[in-house]
Amino acid sequence: MAVGVLALQGSFREHIACLRKLGVEAVEVRKAEQLEGLAGLIIPGGESTTMAKLAEHYHLFPSLREFGASGKPIWGTCAGLIFLADKAVGQKAGGQDLLGGLDCTVHRNFFGCQLNSFETQLPVPALVSEEGGPSSFRAVFIRAPAITEAGPSVEVLAEYTLPSNFQASALDQVEGQEELQKVIVAVRQKNLMATAFHPELTSDMRWHRYFLKMVNGGKNLECRKESSMMGLPQVKDLPIFREADHLSFDNDFDQG
Template identity: 45%
Template structure:
């Protein structure tokens, strides 16, 4: 199995380390030729506007759209979840390039600034009974999902923080920053 980590900006090393712990050697994806080598791709957390602009600059948007969910499973964490969304509900983004792959609307920085970052244990039944550590750093929130999207985890207030549409997975938190590799394992099984 070949797994790529989009290596344009963000938590590249953290996702790579999690994959290595699971015995998977990641491919750093920077160009379409790298993308052609992988069956799965993680779009890491980082700055979504920057990642979106770099996706456009390096001609990765169309190759991603053409393969997404078919012969390419994709997981977006935090900024990656924003990039996967069909709609970004934030007037400050002003034309931010997004992939528009998952039928969901996302709000950037939904919980406030960096100072408002938090940790919250999460129930994610597809991973078993034990709570999952949720690390939220300037996190987005999934505001709405379409009929083909399944909510996988929510905060106690009902806010959706993980969703899946076929072979597309989005988490608004950072599993790569914890020692818990269950979400990575789940993604590898898609």
Template identity: 50%
Template structure:
């Protein structure tokens, strides 16, 4: 199994380390042809408007959309969540529009208001999941086919729809690889 990690900006190396800890090979994706043959894709955190500009420059929008439409699992964290959303509150920035969610950017405040907390994620067991929020978005609303997996302060921060998984936080910045394992299990 080979997982692609979009490597235009953000914490892509940390995602690769989490995948390696799961015993899985990964490749950095910067061009459409690097999507060929992967079994899953992670879109990491970063700055979503910059990420959108870079995805446009490298002609990645349509190939990633096609990957998702074919049922290949895609995991978006922080900015990756924003990129997968159909709607971004108050913004017309480029996005993949693959997941039936509306998101609010920078919903928990500025960089200096970043924080860590424990989340209860029943799909991952009884042990809380440590979540790192950095200028994080949250999901304002979901379509009927979106399953909410975790909330924080009544805000949706982890959700799944078919082959799409999104987290408002950065699971790659902790040693807990359960969410990456969950994503990998979506492939099998």
């Protein structure tokens, strides 16, 4: 079984490292013909407008839409979530082409700029029920989108409760903002799955296992021996950011 990763831009190498860590053949996809024979596809995080322009330049959109319409599973992370949404707000001037398929509205830059990136222990009951393990997942949000509205056919896999002091400008564009207390950050609809965060940047493989189960017809994948990781980033957790460490560093710097 081979799974493709759209390799136009973004964190495609990290996803490939995770797939190979699980013993799955991973294929970098840059041309339409490279989709042939694949059992599933991951659209990684990155810069969604750039990815869309490159996909248009290489005439990938018709083949990507055909791939999704065939029923083969597609998982979009961060920018990939924007790609799969039927509607996106907060777009740059001129917008971007979308693959669509997910009956939801996504705010392209809900959590703010790069400096507003964060990580959190995210409750993931839907993931735990399928894959077991800890009740939360270390979710890394990098200039992340969020789903502000989802249709009745969309299964919500995870939600993020907004802090009481949340001041994102995105709220100005969300209807009923005064009542918005949480946003959707992981969903599934038929053969499509999307997460607003980056599971490929952690050593917790449960989201990748969950997706591979979708690819394998709902059955757990019997992983082979680890594939070659030569030339790929190691799959390991980054140090956890702590505000106290940040303040300590600032104080040391100020004191020369």
